[in-house]
Amino acid sequence: MFKKFFALFLIGLLAFTATGCSIFGDDDNDVAAAAGTVVKTKITKPDVGAGNILGDLRAGIRAETTTTSVVGAVVTLKLSDGREIKMTDNGNGEYTATVTGLDGAKGFIIEARKGDLLVQSMVTDLKGDLTNLEANHLTTAFTQVALSAAQAIGTNTGIAVTSLSDLIANVTSISIDYTELKRQVTDETNVLYESSRKIVTVALENANEDAEGTVVGASLLEKLIAGTYTDVSEGALDALSEATGVDFTTETITNIWEEQVTTPMEGQIPTEAPVADADLIDKAVETYLNAFLKITSNSILTAAEMASFSAVLDEDFVMNGMKKINILAVQTSDKNDLDHFDGKHVLSKIDDNTYLVHVIGTAYLVGDKTITIDSTVDGYYYDAKAATIFKASSLQTKISQFPVIIRRQKDSSWKVWGNRVKIDEVNLNLNYGIDLNQTTPSQFTNLWIQIRDTLAFPVKSVSLSGGAIGATSIALAKDAQLADANTWHYWYQDPNNTANKNVANYPVPSWPYSATQHQKGQEYKFVVTFADNTTQTFIHQVPTIPAGYAPFSSTAVSVVQENNMMKITWPKNAFPTMFENYYINVWNMTDGGDGRVLERQIADINTTSAEFVIGGTSYQLLPGKQYSINFNSDINSGLAQHFYKSFTVEDPSILAAVAITKVLDAGAQMVAQGAAGIPVPTFGAAPVSMRAVTVATAMDFPAETEFFTSYTGYDAMSDLTNIFSIPASFAGIVHQLLRLKDMTGKELSYTDAAPYLDGVPSNMDMLVVFEDTTAGIKMQLGLENYTVLTNNNDYVLPFEAVGTVTVQVGTDNFEVRVTGAMVDVAKRGADVTPVANGMNLEGKLYKNGAPFMINDLAATFRYGTFTAEGLNSGYIFAGDKVIATLARPDNVLTLYTMTENGTSTIMIQ
Numbered sequence: 001m002f003k004k005f006f007a008l009f010l011i012g013l014l015a016f017t018a019t020g021c022s023i024f025g026d027d028d029n030d031v032a033a034a035a036g037t038v039v040k041t042k043i044t045k046p047d048v049g050a051g052n053i054l055g056d057l058r059a060g061i062r063a064e065t066t067t068t069s070v071v072g073a074v075v076t077l078k079l080s081d082g083r084e085i086k087m088t089d090n091g092n093g094e095y096t097a098t099v100t101g102l103d104g105a106k107g108f109i110i111e112a113r114k115g116d117l118l119v120q121s122m123v124t125d126l127k128g129d130l131t132n133l134e135a136n137h138l139t140t141a142f143t144q145v146a147l148s149a150a151q152a153i154g155t156n157t158g159i160a161v162t163s164l165s166d167l168i169a170n171v172t173s174i175s176i177d178y179t180e181l182k183r184q185v186t187d188e189t190n191v192l193y194e195s196s197r198k199i200v201t202v203a204l205e206n207a208n209e210d211a212e213g214t215v216v217g218a219s220l221l222e223k224l225i226a227g228t229y230t231d232v233s234e235g236a237l238d239a240l241s242e243a244t245g246v247d248f249t250t251e252t253i254t255n256i257w258e259e260q261v262t263t264p265m266e267g268q269i270p271t272e273a274p275v276a277d278a279d280l281i282d283k284a285v286e287t288y289l290n291a292f293l294k295i296t297s298n299s300i301l302t303a304a305e306m307a308s309f310s311a312v313l314d315e316d317f318v319m320n321g322m323k324k325i326n327i328l329a330v331q332t333s334d335k336n337d338l339d340h341f342d343g344k345h346v347l348s349k350i351d352d353n354t355y356l357v358h359v360i361g362t363a364y365l366v367g368d369k370t371i372t373i374d375s376t377v378d379g380y381y382y383d384a385k386a387a388t389i390f391k392a393s394s395l396q397t398k399i400s401q402f403p404v405i406i407r408r409q410k411d412s413s414w415k416v417w418g419n420r421v422k423i424d425e426v427n428l429n430l431n432y433g434i435d436l437n438q439t440t441p442s443q444f445t446n447l448w449i450q451i452r453d454t455l456a457f458p459v460k461s462v463s464l465s466g467g468a469i470g471a472t473s474i475a476l477a478k479d480a481q482l483a484d485a486n487t488w489h490y491w492y493q494d495p496n497n498t499a500n501k502n503v504a505n506y507p508v509p510s511w512p513y514s515a516t517q518h519q520k521g522q523e524y525k526f527v528v529t530f531a532d533n534t535t536q537t538f539i540h541q542v543p544t545i546p547a548g549y550a551p552f553s554s555t556a557v558s559v560v561q562e563n564n565m566m567k568i569t570w571p572k573n574a575f576p577t578m579f580e581n582y583y584i585n586v587w588n589m590t591d592g593g594d595g596r597v598l599e600r601q602i603a604d605i606n607t608t609s610a611e612f613v614i615g616g617t618s619y620q621l622l623p624g625k626q627y628s629i630n631f632n633s634d635i636n637s638g639l640a641q642h643f644y645k646s647f648t649v650e651d652p653s654i655l656a657a658v659a660i661t662k663v664l665d666a667g668a669q670m671v672a673q674g675a676a677g678i679p680v681p682t683f684g685a686a687p688v689s690m691r692a693v694t695v696a697t698a699m700d701f702p703a704e705t706e707f708f709t710s711y712t713g714y715d716a717m718s719d720l721t722n723i724f725s726i727p728a729s730f731a732g733i734v735h736q737l738l739r740l741k742d743m744t745g746k747e748l749s750y751t752d753a754a755p756y757l758d759g760v761p762s763n764m765d766m767l768v769v770f771e772d773t774t775a776g777i778k779m780q781l782g783l784e785n786y787t788v789l790t791n792n793n794d795y796v797l798p799f800e801a802v803g804t805v806t807v808q809v810g811t812d813n814f815e816v817r818v819t820g821a822m823v824d825v826a827k828r829g830a831d832v833t834p835v836a837n838g839m840n841l842e843g844k845l846y847k848n849g850a851p852f853m854i855n856d857l858a859a860t861f862r863y864g865t866f867t868a869e870g871l872n873s874g875y876i877f878a879g880d881k882v883i884a885t886l887a888r889p890d891n892v893l894t895l896y897t898m899t900e901n902g903t904s905t906i907m908i909q
Contacts, residue, residue, distance in 0.1 A: 039077060040096045041087070041133035043070040043112045043119050046205045065201065067136055069093025073114035074214050080106035080168045102126060106171050109143065109164045110135050117207035118219030122146055122164070124171055124178050141200040142185040144225065145193060148262045149181065149269045150174050153349065180270035180346055184376050191393030191541060192268055192381045194521075195260035198243035199224055206236035227255040267356060267384040271349035277414070281406060284312045284414040285345050285357055292401075293341065295330055312415050319418035320401055320425065321454030343373065350384045353408040357416075359399070375402035380419070380538075387420035388536055394543040395428045395524070395638025422457035423528055424486070426450070426538050430518060431505065431632065432551045433642035436559055443551035444510035445517060448640075451476060451488040451526060451538075458531040462488045467522040467542065468511060502595055513551055520544050543637040546575055552643055559629055559645040564655045564809045566647070567611040568631055578635035579605045586612070589626040589646060597621065613811060614649060623651045653854045654897050654906070656814055657876050657884050660845065660861070661895055662908055663807040664816060664874075667770075667777040668866035672836040674730035674770055675781060675799065675825045676868060681726075681738065682792045683761050702727050707750040711737070714769070716780075722747040732777075735769040740788065761788045768799070779803030781823055793832075797825040801838070814852065816861060818843040838866040841874065854878035 044067035075087040075095040087095035087110070095112070107124040112135060120143040121135035143164065150161040150170075159170050171178070185193045203221035216222070223232060224240065230250050232240075237248040244260060246252075273281045291309035294301060301309060310328055317324040343361015350356060358375045378398035380390040384405050392400075405417040427450035434443050445468075453459040465473035476488040482503075492504035511517060522542040529535050557570045573579045582602040588595045598612065614621055621627065626648050632640040679702050704727050711723035714735050724738040740748045743762040750756060768781045781799035789795050801821035807814050821841040827834040841864030845852040852859045857879030864874035864886070871893060876884040885896045885903075893908040 037099050037102050038096065038131055039087070039099055039108075039133070040094060040131040041075075041110055041121065041135050042094050043073055043075065044068060044093065044134065044136045045070050045117060045119060045207070046137050046201050065137065070112060070114060070117065070119060070209075073112040073117070073119075075110065075112045078109040078111070078165060078168065080108065080171065082165070082169065107168050109168050111164075113214035113219065115207060115209040115211035115214070116218055116220045116223075117204065117209050118221045119204065120144070120164075122168065122178070122182075137201050137204050138186040138188075138197065139182075140204065140221070141193065141196045142182045144200065144221075144257075145185050145196050145261065145265070146176065146178060146181060148257070149176055149265065152262055152266050153269060153271070175272045175274070175349065177270040177272055177346070184270065187374075187377060189393060189544075190377045191391060192265060192376070193261075194393075195244060195264070196257075199240070199256065199261070202236060202239045202243050206233065206239060225257040227253070227257075264381075264383075267350040268348050268381060270346050270358075271355075273347055273349075273355065277408075280412075281347065281355060281414050282345075284406060284416065287312045288404075288416045289345065289359065292327075295327070314407065314409075314415040314417040317416060317418045318420050318422060318457075319404060320421050321423050321452075321457055322418075323456050326454075326456055341373075346376070348384075348403075350405070354384065354417075355406050356384050356403045357406055358403045373399055375399050379403055380421070382420075384420075389539065390421060390536065391539040391541075392426075393541055395430055395540050396636075397426070397540075398636065400425055422454075422530060422536055423459065423538075424452035424454050426526060426540065427452075428524060428540050429632070429634070429638055429640050430542065431640045431642040432513065432549065433510065433644065434551045434554060434557070436554065436557070436643055436645040441554040443513035445513055445551075446505040446507065446510040447490075447524075448505050449476065449490045451528065452484070453478075453486050453488065453528075455486075459488065459528055460531050460533075461529045463527045464490075465525050465527075466539075467524045468517060469506070469524070473527070474506065500591075502589075515550065518542050518545065540638070543639070545639065546578070546635075548574075549639065549641075552641055557631070557643050559643075559647075561614065561647055564614050564659060565611050566614050566629060567609065568629065569609045570631060570633060570643070572608055573605050573633050573635070573641075575635050576605055578637065580634040580636040582607060582610075583632040583634055583640075584610060585630050586621070587628040587630055587644075589628050591625070597627065614647075614655070621649045623649050625649055653859075653878075653883070656809055656812075656845075656847070656852065657897070658895055658906055658908065659807045659809045660805070660814055660816055661871070661874075661876075661886060661893070663776055663805050664841075664861065664864070665866075665870040665893055665908065666775050667772075667779060667805045668838060668841070668864075669868060669870040670732045670772060670775075670777060671770055671779050671781070671801065671823065672838060672866055672868040672870075674732050675768065675797075675823050675836040676834045677730045678733075678736065678766075678768060678797070678825060678834075679726060679729050680789055680792050680795060680797070680827075681724075681764075682789045702729070709749065714767070716769075717767075722749055724750075732770045732772055733768060734771045735767065737767040739765040741765070741785070745785070764788050766797070766799075770803075776806035776808075777803075779805075779818065793827065793830040795827055799823040799825065801841070805843075813848050815846040815849075816843045817846065821864070836868060838864070840864070841866060841871075845876075854883060857881070859883075 047066040047068040069092065071091060071093055072089060077085045077087055077097050077099065085097045085099060087097040089095055105126060107122065107126065110121045110123070112119040119135045119140050121133065121139040122143045123133065147161065147164055147167050150167050153174070153176070154161055159173055161167050161170065184190050185196065188197065200221060203224050207220045220232065220236065223229070229237065229248060229252050232250065237250070241248045244256060246254065246256065287308050291301060291305055294305070306328065313324045315324060317327070319327065341361055341363050343359060346358040346360055348356040348358065360374045360376065362372055377393060379402045380392055380397060380400060382390045400421070401419065404419045406414050407417050409415055427448065429448040431446050431448060433446065434441050449464060451462050462476040463473035464476060465471055474490060477491050478485065478488045489503040490506045492502050492508045494500040520542055524540050526538040527535055528538070552570065558568065560567045584600045585596050586598040588597050600610065602610065626646055628644050628646045630642065630644040632642050634640045681701050701724065706725045708723045708725060709721060711720040711725070712718055713725060714720065714737065720737070722739055726736040726738060728734065728736060740757065740761040741763045742748060742759040746759060748757045748759045748761060751758065763785045765784050766782065770777065770779045779801060780803050781801050783797060783799050786797070801818060801823050803818050805816040805818065819842055821838055823836055823838045825834055825836045842862045843860065845859040845861065855878055860877045862875050862877055865872045869891065871886055872888050874886040875882050883898050887894055887896065895906045895908055896903045897906065
């Protein structure tokens with residue numbers, strides 16, 4: 001959402017192959033004579049299956065049509081020279097004929113009739129493989145559309161075409177590009193020919209192969225096209241009604257083919273320009289395309305290129321809300337992702353002086369990704385003679401800038417007239433969502449709606465109806481105070497707060513999720529009324545919804561707020577060929593208006609998590625306000641899997657208190673647990689009692705204990721001497737040092753020979769250093785001149801603690817400088833586990849190296865107590881005022897903040 005297709009990927013002056021649309025070339029006269037050329041075709045029809053006509057029709061509409069072979073039909077091959085050849089039934093749905101005299105032929109028609117079933121195919125490429133042809137519902141639709149197209153432009157050609165025989169006889173004299181037309185008709189995503197495919201599918205599904213007669217006009221298809229419904233079955237009429245949206249009965253009087261097929265495609269038929277105009281049109285289109293692509297690729301046109309571009313623009317040029325003066329002023333775009341583009345343009349004749357120009361090709365993106373571009377499918381289609389209604393085959397157009405119109409000027413030159421669209425773009429997303437705020441998260445669907453206008457064509461009003469909204473339209477509006485002041489949104493007025501009016505998804509509340517609520521082909525209609533009271537209508541369709549597409553489950557996604565960070569996780573998008581991007585925004589729920597505070601797009605499909613700072617200042621997340629984090633996993637047809645969760649931004653000082661408390665708690669656990677596991681050396685009454693010859697065993701020290709007469713391993717105190725370095729017994733201990741003294745206070749040295757010490761140990765100094773760089777903890781415990789232990793089953797070691805604890809809160813670094821604490825390690829009995837208790841824990845708080853101030857007062861932590869379970873109690877002060885207290889009821893560490901109305905509780909674990 002919030003972007004246009006070309007802004008996504010177009011770059012540089014691209015390699016654009018602007019070709020003409022002549023498909024047949026000189027096929028008419030250069031076909032080599034082939035005596036006895038074998039022609040073979042398969043005949044198939046849509047499979048009705050178990051007889052559920054409507055169900056099978058729905059499957060067909062979703063491009064899931066299955067077919068079955070037709071056996072026993074009368075199959076005729078009609079050549080352009082008037083000959084008819086009956087094809088032989090091979091008994092398996094294949095039919096064969098041996099045709100002589102194809103030299104000079106212009107093509108042929110294949111017709112298979114059986115009862116009131118009619119399956120057709122038109123072949124114009126006689127150089128292709130003629131032994132692997134197929135006639136089915138799609139080729140039948142193409143054949144009938146080709147006939148209608150030839151009749152529609154008959155007034156321009158002067159060639160009367162009343163039958164397929166007339167068409168094939170004059171096929172090279174009619175300027176239709178049949179190969180391109182067949183591509184468009186048989187492409188089941190092409191909305192322009194959707195009605196023709198539906199009607200043919202209905203006719204072939206419901207045909208009675210046992211009916212009498214196989215003559216021209218007797219088939220169900222021909223009856224539907226002719227508007228003769230009196231002897232059509234109720235089942236077929238019901239299927240026809242569902243397929244077309246028209247209520248058909250035997251009394252219905254309407255030419256559905258004319259209304260839904262022939263009339264809409266007028267001006268859209270792919271054609272070849274007359275030889276006299278072809279070069280002029282191609283050169284003008286090529287100049288326009290190259291300049292347009294370069295502008296939209298963040299590149300600057302040279303003076304010569306600008307002059308050439310201007311020269312091929314009609315003075316009344318209009319495209320996506322831009323006039324000629326506007327597009328000439330545009331020099332850059334949003335993105336720079338395209339490596340090159342290979343494609344062509346296709347012309348559709350409107351009249352002798354006007355053509356519609358489509359663009360078809362492949363965009364090669366940086367990173368080896370490709371995107372297929374086809375404005376006959378992905379762009380708007382419209383009546384170029386009266387361009388007021390624009391229809392898209394999906395909820396969003398991939399390429400709304402095409403097709404464009406080119407028309408002849410008074411001086412016989414050709415110039416681009418644009419696409420006549422007077423708005424910038426339409427954004428319509430269908431979200432399949434889940435609300436994570438609820439105890440049992442609910443699944444839902446809703447629409448994100450957006451139309452962007454321009455200064456060149458001011459808009460007075462916008463309404464939207466259709467689809468799940470229904471026939472009664474809803475009004476869109478815009479706000480000049482918003483950052484995107486030219487964008488029309490749906491707005492929700494809070495009934496409980498008249499001052500709060502938000503841009504919102506529609507509806508509020510959303511539709512409860514149902515797998516069948518949104519169906520392919522449902523139309524949403526925007527009616528845009530401009531300041532001059534003219535209107536334009538934009539119709540977008542619900543596309544094919546991928547199998548299994550549904551809201552996320554509550555276990556598949558998460559939103560976690562921790563340490564002033566919001567982290568979200570989601571599953572990898574399951575539709576890699578359709579994937580567009582992941583989109584995240586943070587929405588202000590309190591103040592009304594647009595509400596979008598932060599937006600982020602992620603193009604890597606393999607990304608499954610993201611995080612952002614809550615307490616930062618760059619996106620105005622203010623304490624006390626409610627926000628919502630929203631996530632979309634978008635695919636390129638306007639569908640999105642969505643989830644959201646609300647949160648309230650706490651006061652920064654409270655956030656800091658929570659974060660610091662959590663780290664202090666972890667640090668206290670580490671210190672207490674580590675202290676309880678300190679190995680305690682014990683000694684006899686005199687050195688002679690030491691019973692070994694190494695440091696490791698002579699004094700009951702742990703293995704690998706080392707003695708240093710000059711110790712440099714602890715940087716904080718490089719002047720240590722006569723130190724025993726004891727191996728760590730706990731993961732967080734990085735140093736455990738011991739120094740022995742005699743009763744006079746002299747430091748004892750170690751020797752290799754008994755009695756190993758040069759005096760009798762009486763007192764000891766001990767230093768234990770704990771570090772965890774990940775948790776930001778660096779603490780040390782020390783005791784001095786403590787009586788040496790002679791019994792390791794009954795002792796108390798009183799340590800004093802100092803050190804630092806740091807934590808990153810958003811972009812800020814907070815530090816607790818612990819100035820003092822008492823930690824007693826005690827053991828009472830041979831089989832008792834030592835325990836550690838801490839008290840009088842206090843420290844000063846710093847932010848980014850300076851004292852942390854709350855209400856202009858320095859913050860401190862005081863009177864803390866802790867055990868191996870972590871903090872039990874403590875206070876956070878601002879000056880001499882308590883702003884928060886700690887407790888651990890039911891073994892859950894809880895921070896009670898002091899507010900004006902009393903205390904508030906924040907669970908830490």
